[in-house]
Amino acid sequence: MSVLVYTENWEGKFKKLSYELVSYAAAMAEMLNTSLTALSIGEVDSAELESLGRFGASKIVSIENEKLKNLDNQAYTAVIADMAKKLGARVIILANNNTGKAVAPRLSVKLKAGVGAGVSRLPSSLEPFTVYKRVYSGNAYAHIVIKTEVRILTLAQNSFDIAEGDNKPEIEKLSYDLDPALVKTEVRDVNKQSGKLLLTDAEIVVSGGRGMRSPDNWAPIVELADLLGGATACSRPVSDEGWRPHEEHTGQTGKIIAPDLYIAVGISGATQHIAGVSASKCIVAINTDKDAPVFDVAKYGMVGDAMKVLPGLIEAVKNVKSA
Amino acid sequence: MKILVCISNVPDTTTRIRFTGSKKLDTAGIQWVINPWDELSLTRALELKDANPGLVESVTVAHVGPVSSEPTIRKALAIGADSAIRVNSDAHDAYFVAAQLAEVVKADNFDLILCGIESSDFNGSTVGGMLAEFLQYPSVSAVSGINIENGNLSLTREIDGGKELLSLAVPFVAIVQKGIAKEPRIAAMRGIMMARSKPIKLVEPVMTEPLTEIVSYEMPPEKEACRFIDADKPGELIDILQNVEKVI
Numbered sequence: 001m002s003v004l005v006y007t008e009n010w011e012g013k014f015k016k017l018s019y020e021l022v023s024y025a026a027a028m029a030e031m032l033n034t035s036l037t038a039l040s041i042g043e044v045d046s047a048e049l050e051s052l053g054r055f056g057a058s059k060i061v062s063i064e065n066e067k068l069k070n071l072d073n074q075a076y077t078a079v080i081a082d083m084a085k086k087l088g089a090r091v092i093i094l095a096n097n098n099t100g101k102a103v104a105p106r107l108s109v110k111l112k113a114g115v116g117a118g119v120s121r122l123p124s125s126l127e128p129f130t131v132y133k134r135v136y137s138g139n140a141y142a143h144i145v146i147k148t149e150v151r152i153l154t155l156a157q158n159s160f161d162i163a164e165g166d167n168k169p170e171i172e173k174l175s176y177d178l179d180p181a182l183v184k185t186e187v188r189d190v191n192k193q194s195g196k197l198l199l200t201d202a203e204i205v206v207s208g209g210r211g212m213r214s215p216d217n218w219a220p221i222v223e224l225a226d227l228l229g230g231a232t233a234c235s236r237p238v239s240d241e242g243w244r245p246h247e248e249h250t251g252q253t254g255k256i257i258a259p260d261l262y263i264a265v266g267i268s269g270a271t272q273h274i275a276g277v278s279a280s281k282c283i284v285a286i287n288t289d290k291d292a293p294v295f296d297v298a299k300y301g302m303v304g305d306a307m308k309v310l311p312g313l314i315e316a317v318k319n320v321k322s323a
Numbered sequence: 324m325k326i327l328v329c330i331s332n333v334p335d336t337t338t339r340i341r342f343t344g345s346k347k348l349d350t351a352g353i354q355w356v357i358n359p360w361d362e363l364s365l366t367r368a369l370e371l372k373d374a375n376p377g378l379v380e381s382v383t384v385a386h387v388g389p390v391s392s393e394p395t396i397r398k399a400l401a402i403g404a405d406s407a408i409r410v411n412s413d414a415h416d417a418y419f420v421a422a423q424l425a426e427v428v429k430a431d432n433f434d435l436i437l438c439g440i441e442s443s444d445f446n447g448s449t450v451g452g453m454l455a456e457f458l459q460y461p462s463v464s465a466v467s468g469i470n471i472e473n474g475n476l477s478l479t480r481e482i483d484g485g486k487e488l489l490s491l492a493v494p495f496v497a498i499v500q501k502g503i504a505k506e507p508r509i510a511a512m513r514g515i516m517m518a519r520s521k522p523i524k525l526v527e528p529v530m531t532e533p534l535t536e537i538v539s540y541e542m543p544p545e546k547e548a549c550r551f552i553d554a555d556k557p558g559e560l561i562d563i564l565q566n567v568e569k570v571i
Binding site: 010070072073074077096097098101102103104105106107108109110112113114115116117118130133134135136137138139140141142143144145146147148184185186187188189190191192193194196198200203204228240246249252253254260261270271272275278281282284285286290295296297298299300301302303304308309312313315316317319320 | 334336337339340342359360416417418421440441443444445446447448449450451452453455456457461462463464465477481482483484485486487488489490491492495498500501502506533534535536537538539540541542543546547549550551552553554555557558560561562563564565568570571
């Protein structure tokens with residue numbers, strides 16, 4: 001018996017999300033009184049692999065295989081399922097990101113293991129195994145019982161505190177014999193911006209809505225985000241109008257984010273937008289309309305025109321940053 | 324090529340969600356709609372059919388749900404689907420739904436199966452992947468583009484910080500997200516009239532034991548009222564964010 005966590009890497013590196021995932025999985029293993037194994041697929045050096053130990057993984061299994069360079073849902077499912085069987089894993093944990101969403105459901109059918117998708121807490125009970133997750137796009141939460149003996153959980157991002165220690169994990173580099181017939185997808189081209197802070201990773205997000213009135217007015221949004229070391233986002237009408245790229249659209253049908261600080265500027269706060277940001281730790285809203293629904297979810301609000309308020313905020317941030 | 328679009332019947336996203344007791348959704352006053360991502364999938368499927376009349380034979384929608392979901396299925400037919408299949412059962416959990424859809428695919432040999440990346444009710448993002456594994460078909464997730472070039476399908480997949488272009492042969496399951504179609508297609512009067520005579524095939528469910536069960540719902544925790552800060556005092560807000568909230 002054990003707990004298995006799949007830790008994705010990005011060009012050979014782990015990120016905050018990985019450490020959050022391992023911290024959660026370690027707490028899960030402790031609840032079950034068992035050990036935690038982390039599985040890494042792809043080229044990751046030993047020092048980086050070892051870093052997972054600090055967050056509670058007692059063993060790291062690293063698989064490098066040229067055929068697994070790109071995500072193929074079927075092939076990755078086969079690898080993770082094999083590892084789970086070998087370890088007798090009772091709980092398998094993945095991130096609730098694109099990769100986790102691609103692999104977890106396939107794994108569920110392959111292992112006949114129930115999925116708790118997007119859980120945000122440790123189980124409230126082990127017998128029956130009861131997990132907690134947001135439903136109705138954040139308008140409610142549900143307690144869900146997973147009835148199978150093996151359970152698969154995907155962890156909602158920024159929902160669990162990272163716990164760092166100083167464990168030295170055992171590292172095993174495994175050569176994996178992959179059936180080449182499993183890989184049916186061919187990646188023909190990749191178009192990727194490296195080095196840019198991803199919206200889903202950002203701890204601070206400054207977001208603009210239609211209240212910004214024109215794409216030409218975006219400079220202060222970008223400046224404020226840069227000053228705070230954050231990313232920029234926007235509401236749906238803004239991306240639909242082509243004022244900002246679609247990747248920035250946060251909301252129910254766009255990106256769902258949970259930064260520490262979300263500053264909504266000129267966003268009225270339609271339920272669809274709120275569904276994408278409601279898990280943020282602190283929401284600040286700036287809007288001309290004091291009755292705008294965004295103030296129902298904001299912790300702090302300022303009533304005023306964005307183009308007048310933003311320069312003052314930028315100045316105030318510069319003051320504290322230089323102090 | 325036969326396209327199947329799997330659709331879910333969900334409360335309109337602006338609906339106020341309430342429960343009767345802790346286990347049952349209060350359906351009074353709820354407007355039911357096609358799950359937004361499924362609606363976009365359907366739109367893209369119809370665009371592919373319009374642009375490749377010889378190649379794309381038909382677009383069918385499949386739904387697992389009771390008779391009360393028929394208005395939503397009719398809406399999909401009015402938007403332009405050629406036919407529909409309804410598996411006559413409550414949707415017990417994602418595993419159950421995927422098992423039913425797998426039977427639907429096997430019965431009619433669909434080539435391209437489209438599923439929305441999540442449903443706005445249970446936000447699970449699981450049915451599409453489960454369906455593919457039941458069928459032992461390849462699946463691609465986070466698909467934001469599907470194109471047919473010289474009779475071959477190519478997919479755009481969203482990855483962190485960019486996009487990938489993929490190719491693979493049918494049959495497969497594409498799990499689609501925003502970007503797949505610009506805007507959902509709206510039913511025209513002619514479509515609504517035609518939908519009345521389009522067939523909805525009724526299929527009885529196969530025995531499948533659900534793997535999960537929702538035992539109770541609760542409302543999100545009550546939020547404290549917003550604290551308003553004078554717009555002329557930006558320093559005060561920044562001070563709070565730095566020293567009270569400790570987020571900057």
